[in-house]
Amino acid sequence: MLITITAVLFLLAGCQDKNFTNEYDINSSDYAYNIINSSENLTVKPFASNICVVxxxxxxxxxxxxxSEAAALFDVDSLEVLYANNATEKLYPASLTKVLTALIALEKGNLDDVITVSANSEIKESGAQLCGFKAGDQITLEQALHGLLMYSGNDAAVAIAEYISGSVEEFANLMNEKAKSLGATNSHFVNPHGLSDEDHYTTAYDLYLIFKEAIKYDKFLEIINTDSWTTTYTLSDGSSKDITFKTTNLYLKGDENAPDGITVIGGKTGTTNAAGSCLILLSQNESSKPYISVILKAENRSILYTQMTELLGEINN
Incomplete structure (x- = not known):
């Protein structure tokens, strides 16, 4: 299933925050401040001029x-926060972490590049979702991204991190740098997959900022809007193996129904014991206006989708 989503790309705008108080140093090299300098003039673009701030x-x-512990709904086109509950509370994100991992991969990687999977991808933690990649297997970045975003493979996340930065630790540094540049200053990441760590946390609002950046990439939109994808990769012994990734998003699978007039483009699911059930979505109404909704720490999957459907219902109100 692939819904026409071109309109979403140029409808992405934001909410201007009248209470944003961060000061900007025009001499700073931090690109988060969006300073444009030329020989003729100097312009300081307010950081919050194109984002919602709760x-x-x-x-x-x-x-x-x-x-749930936290939830929010953003009308990205009309500059409104339609719903917010504990949107700035620091919580475990589980696999919603992988949105940031994908964003960095798309920004810095090449979809056709071949990644040789290391033994570090063979995560032994009980209950960890794995695509099944083994040390020595060869996958393209595009294949890894499908495994990451559709099936939520933690082994795909490690493979991407090592491909981009050489190690999970260095990639985590890059994640924190990228999050800061987007204004996600209440977040801290220590891994690319979201398996629980007390020093790995974010907020519903920070996830909105990260997700809003990720959906600027056509490939990200394509992957999160796909319900099933089959590919062939190379095993360590040189033989080939077919693998099919299926979405974990129940709206795309048809197991849950969005309110009338609302189309779920796609998103990312996440579940751990510590994080509970989590979900972030891009949806659109009948006029193709985009909305971002996020829920953190619902008690279980059934409750998660019950509240998400309630949130999406606010789009029509």
Whole structure:
């Protein structure tokens, strides 16, 4: 299933924050400050001029806030926060982490590059979702990204991290640098997959910032909008193996239904014992206006989708 999503690319805008108080040093080399310097003039672009910023909770009688620890819904085109509950609370993101991993990979990598999987990808943690890649296997970055975003493979995340930065540790440094540049300053990442670590956390709002950047890439949109994808990769002994990745997104699978008039383009799921059930989505209404919704720490998958459907219902209100 591949929905026409071209319109989403040029509808991405943001909410201007009147209370944004960060000061900007025009001599800073930090590109997060968006300083444009030329021989003729100097322009300082306000950092929050094209993003939503949540200052307080925004409630709704139609959304049960008790179903998760944090949730938010952003109308990216009309500059409104339609719903927000604990959107700036630091929580474990589980595999929603992989949105940032994919963003960096698309920014710095080449889809056709071949990655040789290392033994570090063979994660032994109980319950860890794995594509099944083994040391010596060869996969392209595009294949790794499908495994990362569709099937939520933690081994694909490690393979990408080592391809980009040489090690998980160096990639985590890059993740934190990228998050900071996007304004996601209440986040800290120590791995590319989101398996629980007390020093690995983010917020619903920071995830919005990261996701908003990721959906600027056509390939990211294509992958999160795909329900099934089959490919062939090379095993360590030189033989070939077919593998099919299926989405973990129940809206794309047809197991859950969005409210009438709302189309779910795609997103990312995440679940660990510490993080609970998590989900971030890109959706659009009948006029193809884009919306980003995110939920962190629902008790289980059923409750997660119940609240997400309630959130998406706010788009029509």
């Amino acid at each position: 200052a307080d909770n925004v409630s709704s009688d139609q959304v049960n806030s008790s179903l």
